[in-house]
Amino acid sequence: MTIDLHSLMAPYALDALEPDERERFEAHLDQCVDCQLELGGFMATAIRLGDAASHTPPSGLRDRLLAEVSVTPQQRPIVTSLSERRGLRHALPRLAVAAAVLVAAVGVGGFLVERDHAQDERRENLAISAVIGADDVQSVAQTFDVGGSVKMYMSAAEDSAVIFAKDLPRPEDGKVYQVWMIDGSGPTSQGTFETDGQMIMEGVAGADRVAVTVEPKGGSDQPTSPPIATITV
């Protein structure tokens, strides 16, 4: 049925996974509060190993770094909005900050913010984990012209797909991104998000494709703009 993603926790904490497995484990991690708690201890342990290897760096490094940062622009803070949950419980704000490693490293605390929601979403989370851990899982990724990317995992056995959107540019005021599943009878809304999001789509067997459009806040019943991305299922 599903591979045991849980067994990847120790290799993950040691950075001993291949990139694809790492990604699948991180996707699983977003759903699994118990894993986050245990991983916090594993990561802290690995960091102790890392901290035991200190060695004075070459003297030139400091000056080169200071020169480089003086001409290097910085990223802006990420503002995570919970407001987009309204009416669309499938659109979970993605907790993972751009580098999932950041979340893993700083551990457990960050995830606990969302813990109140965890019970509500437990069933859904299990469904997401079932898809990304399914033996027949297939994934397809697409980069947006405007920046950011979406990745979709599909399992025929689970008749479901999970879509992760990451690092999209914030839409203009009053707008959100909306995800649609399109089959013979037309598009069905799957949820909205602002810059990052994840959602599960059930009953993908009949679907032809998944599309993302820009819509007014709160989402539309039907797409009102041409898709900025389309993924063939």
Added chain:
Amino acid sequence: MEASAARLRLAADPSHDPAPDLNDLLTRVGRGDEDAFADLYDATGSAVFGLARRVIRDPSRAEEVAQEVYIQVWQSAARFDPARGNAKSWLLTLAHRRAVDAVRHDQAATNRENRYDWSSGPDFDEVEETVTITLEHEQVKRCLDGLTNLQREAVTLAYYQGYTYAEVATALDANTATIKTRMRDGIVRLRDCMGVSA
């Protein structure tokens, strides 16, 4: 630029104590404070460079990786939320991930089994001779000594040599499920030995 550096230095002045709060420094780095960046580097450079060097071995390549890590820190510091965790953990996690990616990339064409010294096993001794001896290090060494050989090999080949668990399995002629279990048992034992809260 100079004016802003002066202002920032002024703002930084009160917290000029011998053990800087790294979370505070990183937060200030996120606001573009170059002095805070220098202080952060001074406080963590040995740890970051040492870890990169341990995994990569080639000192000049390790220096490049350390430089990439700090530039990434500079660029993304605004996204660090001190409420969520610890600056040093973040830095070391970034450093390890980058070091492992570098060593895998560099050695993609190499038969890595040949690098494994079958006679002496994973050489934690080398860590010992090159590192600054700290209390933490003594503890790490003692706790590693407390693992079974099989657990220690699985953990150190992965963490200090950048092997994937599948590569560890090949190197140790074991199946991957066994290696994952050894890694898990090893980490749990280390965690408990080091007194890391679970």
